[in-house]
Amino acid sequence: MKYTILFALFLSFSSINGQTKKVTRLDGSEVSSAEIDKTVKRLMDAANVQGLNLAILNNKKTVFIKSYGFKNKPDNTLLNTSTIVYAASFSKAVFGYLVMKLVEEKIIDLDKPIYKYLKKPIPDYEYFSDLKNDDRWKLITPRMCLSHTSGLPNVRWFNPKSDEMDSLGVIKIYFAPGEKYAYSGEGFKLLQLAVEEITQKNIDELAQEKIFKPLRMTRTGYIWHDSFGDDNVAVGHMNNGAIDSKKKRKEPVAGGSLVTTMADYARFIENVMQQKGIKKSMYKEMLSPQITIHSKTQFPPITEETTTENDAIHLSYGLGWGLLDCQYGKAFFKEGNGGAWKNYNINFIDKGTSIIIMINSENGEKIFQELIETIIGNTCIPWRWQNYIPYNNKVDK
Numbered sequence: 001m002k003y004t005i006l007f008a009l010f011l012s013f014s015s016i017n018g019q020t021k022k023v024t025r026l027d028g029s030e031v032s033s034a035e036i037d038k039t040v041k042r043l044m045d046a047a048n049v050q051g052l053n054l055a056i057l058n059n060k061k062t063v064f065i066k067s068y069g070f071k072n073k074p075d076n077t078l079l080n081t082s083t084i085v086y087a088a089s090f091s092k093a094v095f096g097y098l099v100m101k102l103v104e105e106k107i108i109d110l111d112k113p114i115y116k117y118l119k120k121p122i123p124d125y126e127y128f129s130d131l132k133n134d135d136r137w138k139l140i141t142p143r144m145c146l147s148h149t150s151g152l153p154n155v156r157w158f159n160p161k162s163d164e165m166d167s168l169g170v171i172k173i174y175f176a177p178g179e180k181y182a183y184s185g186e187g188f189k190l191l192q193l194a195v196e197e198i199t200q201k202n203i204d205e206l207a208q209e210k211i212f213k214p215l216r217m218t219r220t221g222y223i224w225h226d227s228f229g230d231d232n233v234a235v236g237h238m239n240n241g242a243i244d245s246k247k248k249r250k251e252p253v254a255g256g257s258l259v260t261t262m263a264d265y266a267r268f269i270e271n272v273m274q275q276k277g278i279k280k281s282m283y284k285e286m287l288s289p290q291i292t293i294h295s296k297t298q299f300p301p302i303t304e305e306t307t308t309e310n311d312a313i314h315l316s317y318g319l320g321w322g323l324l325d326c327q328y329g330k331a332f333f334k335e336g337n338g339g340a341w342k343n344y345n346i347n348f349i350d351k352g353t354s355i356i357i358m359i360n361s362e363n364g365e366k367i368f369q370e371l372i373e374t375i376i377g378n379t380c381i382p383w384r385w386q387n388y389i390p391y392n393n394k395v396d397k
Helices: 002-013 033-047 090-104 126-133 135-139 142-146 185-199 203-212 262-273 280-286 364-375
Strands: 022-024 030-032 051-058 061-072 322-326 329-338 341-348 353-359
Touching (some): 022 033, 022 051, 030 033, 033 051, 061 262, 090 142, 090 203, 090 262, 090 280, 126 185, 142 185, 262 353, 353 364
Antiparallel strands (some): 022 030, 322 329, 329 341
């Protein structure tokens, strides 16, 4: 089969110089690069996944980084670790880190109400004008936005109680700010408004200055840069055969416009795992529980259904990152989901182990559990809460 032949050829030429031949799992056992390749190929074939990027950190350093399959299957072009992909909500983790740099520089205070940073009341901004009859906007702080406790919906064009399209796109505050967790991209957009007014720079300019350039993330941005070029950019593959080509954004969106490469994003995760770039006290704040999560599932975000099944792993949210605690110690994670783009990253702080997955296939989430558990071990990731249902439907009920 053409796909299998191409895949084998790609594997034979895509190894990274100096890359370790073995990866250490969370339990101390080892898995060889050949075994990883075999696992990835099997799962991609089984679930019809067209392209996949994978990076693994041991001792807080990248020891395995590789691309598999296609950046554009109809064009028969292959993915590599410098291919630009859509990062989706990985954007929020990077923005959380950026805000912590601003906190360290005393440019912003996590607990000062956002409206106090703005030139006019929040409802006077057209985007947030729906809030004019609800004074609770005065209570929302940067901490609430980063921990998804603002009470705002995720995306205004989706009903937050059903996740179905909502053509009216009304923004409401659904509960008292700070009361509970509910994933909210609109909360990040509100904080972005404040950050940009305070600094008089857009968040891409800030991120380039404070994160991307220092870390040599030359193919990463919240907007499209001409320097990226057009010849090594991935498309997404939908199950109906449609191709999802992300637009080249000119306006940055803190919650979801980031584009990057696997090589670049692995550098960012190394930096965070090694606690570089900001003070240890800022890392402690960023990766400390701000709110315990009791929602039965993460989406739809506005729900009254609760559960205690994740109490054992202390499922909670920090500032830009989800948090949990299991037999391997504390971990922080972030997912990214947008159409055909499926990303996941989890980092076990005490073990120094991370895994980053970036997939350009609508089926990508269906292999997350088996891929992660085969390569780094039986984690305590709340699969059901994240609604990651395996391709073979073997999921706890």
